[in-house]
Amino acid sequence: MRFEKFLLDDYMQTAEGKNVYSFFADLKNIYFHDENKFFAFVDSMLDDPRVDLYLDPPDDIKLDERDYGQKETISSIEKYIQQIPDFWKTLSNDEARDCQSLIPFFSVSQFMKHPDYAFPYLLPVHFYKFSEICRLFEISIPALPGKTQHIERVNYYFDLCRVLYDFRMQHDLSPVELCVFLYGFAIRFLGKFIERELPDPNQIFMLGASDGDVEEFLSTEIDNDKVYFWQGNEEILPGDIILLYERAPYKRIGSIWRAVSPGFDDPFHHYPGKVFLSHPIQDIPTVTFDDLKQDPVWSKNGLIRANMQGIGFKNTAVTREEYEALKKLFKKKNPFFNLTRLPEPPAYAKFFHTDLDDERDVEEKLLEPLLGRLGYNVKKEFVRQFPIRMGRGLRYYPDYALHAQGSRGNEHADFIWEAKYRIPTQKQLAEDFGQAKSYAVRLSCQGMGLVSQEGIWLSWSKDHFSFDKLRKYSWNELQNPDIFGKLKTAFYAACPSKNILKSK
Secondary structure: OOOOHHHHHHHOOOHHHHHHHHHHHOHHHHHHHOHHHHHHHHHOOOOOOOOHHHHOOOOOOOOOHHHHOOOOOOOOHHHHHHHHHHHHOOOOHHHHHHHHOOHHHHHHHHHHHOOOOOOOOOOOOOHHHHHHHHHHOOOOOOOOOOOOOHHHHHHHHHHHHHHHHHHHHHOOOOHHHHHHHHHHHHHHHOOOOOOOOOOOOOOEEEEEEOHHHHHHHHOOOOOOOOOEEEEOOOOOOOOOEEEEEEOOOOOEEEEEEEEOOOOEEOOOOOOOEEEEEEEEEOOOOOEEHHHHHHOOOHHHOHHHHOOOOOOOOOOOEEOHHHHHHHHHHHHHHOOOOOHHHOOOOOOOHHHOOOOOOOHHHHHHHHHHHHHHHOOOOHHHHEEEOOOEEEOOOEEEOOOEEEOOEOOOOOOEOOEEEEEOOOOOOHHHHHHHHHHHHHHHHHOOOOEEEEEEOOEEEEEEHHHOOOHHHOEEEOOOHHHOHHHHHHHHHHHHHHOOOHHHHHHO
């Protein structure tokens, strides 16, 4: 979606647009004299509104309003960026990690002091919203530094300052208009990230909770319908089952939740991996670390053998066998506990960590059987690794091309499939989709599909291969006769099997 300034101008003439403009035009006064209004505005953009945790001044920092009325002395974005490394120069990497969560507060301070070059980052623990705005409006932002590169992550804010400054100059926006674009105009175009109606789970994960989490949050009565951000990893998908392990003081599995968002990386937080959770079951029988360690199934789990080191950071997936063993432990601890209250594990959980080791396994054990069920003869109707030339004579190979034909420069196919071992995140999905789309457009296909352990994704030329219209089917859904029947009809309408045509 290309940004058009006249649309922003139109928005700023609406009542909502005028209110947002007024807010940022008077930001300094509001920040220092109307804290409730400031927090309420930012909270209105967040799925888990706890902005005071990140935009309140730290106890050892006191801002003086008088310091923010002076004229800027920095003459260019380059000079603004150049002065920044000195600010963090004395920090160790570990100290910089503690500063990552200060970026939202620091950004507001910088914007009040240097509005021409800085911008207020008002989406704490919601970086996915910022990155999605940039993706939608074709604002190219740098790749995130590695998760242990804390100094680089602190400085990433200034990389974004440069990008948004260039965007502002390109479209002749004032600093206030840039803020209105980000937090009034553009944010309305964001798609659904939080899943209110839960899909079937793809995996089961175990995440950790500290003693502070237990004392301040998990020991309270939790609203079942609200969402809460938690430390996680980017392999988590909406619907996944989350076992929350209380590392201290109890060393137990204290509750069971559901993920209501994909996991994502947030550079401006002490813990980079994040996920939103909801629907907790808190009154479960107590199963401790010692119980798990003594269980014949759980004793083989890598987390248990590592004494829960690294929980939440790495792939902390739990197998179906382990989940069933946990249910037995619940029943052993409390014979009257109703196991039907627990979420059902994915029927295809056996695929994870056991049956499939690489992309070729995905092709042979998942995709090819699916194509057979759809009525295609895999060996006769599909060409695997079909060679096509793109760009400067470079040769590429779509994994499976349906009814592929044509010589160099005139290749054509009805449908192409790209197989991936895992597509655990939206970011990975977008990258894989872009690759497959380029093949499908080059071959004038009717449609294209991605396939992985998580399921399949389909896109059609009639929808202009739009990412927003990408349709996912889990392997659970593909076992449903009604869903599969409609899918098969759609395939035959767009890409009929030559075997079927010959038989007629």
